[in-house]
Amino acid sequence: MRRRLLYAQSSAMAALIEHADELMASASFRMVKAEGKTRAGFFACSDGRSVFIKRSEVRSRLAGMYQMILGSRASRALRGAEILRGSGFHCATPLAAMDLVQSGAIAASDLMSEALERALILSHFALGRAGEPRHGYARRKAVSDALAAEIRRLHEAGIYTRDLQETNIMVEECDGRLRFYFLDLEDFRHTSHVSERRRTLNLVHLDRSIGRFVSRAGRLSFLYAYARPSSRASRRKMVTDFLGLKREVERSHGRG
Numbered sequence: 001m002r003r004r005l006l007y008a009q010s011s012a013m014a015a016l017i018e019h020a021d022e023l024m025a026s027a028s029f030r031m032v033k034a035e036g037k038t039r040a041g042f043f044a045c046s047d048g049r050s051v052f053i054k055r056s057e058v059r060s061r062l063a064g065m066y067q068m069i070l071g072s073r074a075s076r077a078l079r080g081a082e083i084l085r086g087s088g089f090h091c092a093t094p095l096a097a098m099d100l101v102q103s104g105a106i107a108a109s110d111l112m113s114e115a116l117e118r119a120l121i122l123s124h125f126a127l128g129r130a131g132e133p134r135h136g137y138a139r140r141k142a143v144s145d146a147l148a149a150e151i152r153r154l155h156e157a158g159i160y161t162r163d164l165q166e167t168n169i170m171v172e173e174c175d176g177r178l179r180f181y182f183l184d185l186e187d188f189r190h191t192s193h194v195s196e197r198r199r200t201l202n203l204v205h206l207d208r209s210i211g212r213f214v215s216r217a218g219r220l221s222f223l224y225a226y227a228r229p230s231s232r233a234s235r236r237k238m239v240t241d242f243l244g245l246k247r248e249v250e251r252s253h254g255r256g
Contacts, residue, residue, distance in 0.1 A: 064105030074109035080185030
């Protein structure tokens, strides 16, 4: 299988990602995700710092041939990082990226990025980790309002993603302000104008992922903070449109 280096921040990172297989099989690797064709986790380097490694395998040779033309998940993640950082948004900095090519098709791709060791997944930051004391309403409201403003700013910059899940957002407090990091960068796109449907789809996907631990009132509060409706009628229309699209999405996922 041929290795194709897409990007490396330094020669050390290039050398490291060349051995991604051995790194992920070593005792220094801590797996945090193993779903379908994706494995990801943290590797503790000899210098004491950690890096995050994500391996995405391709489901079929045909899909791998398409990726040779359209770009692998690693190459699309590099593009997503460029889109976000170029517009002043935060994400885990890519350190290296590599494709594994076999018989003219991409078989897998590896992305190595900085480990966000001081940031927490959105739900853990806002609510507290499972088994730990829950954070209060004031904290949840502050995080919700700040995230709504950040996503509105994202859309106004012409950026959207096809997979806005709460597990794809991490939060860190820096000098009294909240900093949001976006993950799963391969799904980010840039356009001249983000349509209302795409905006609402992002909100629906996020709502479906946080619905397990945020009340209906809390989710409505987030929607109002995002849209800032000027009247009761516009608020009612916004909720009606949102719920209609949510039912459509849930039917497509076999839940309606």
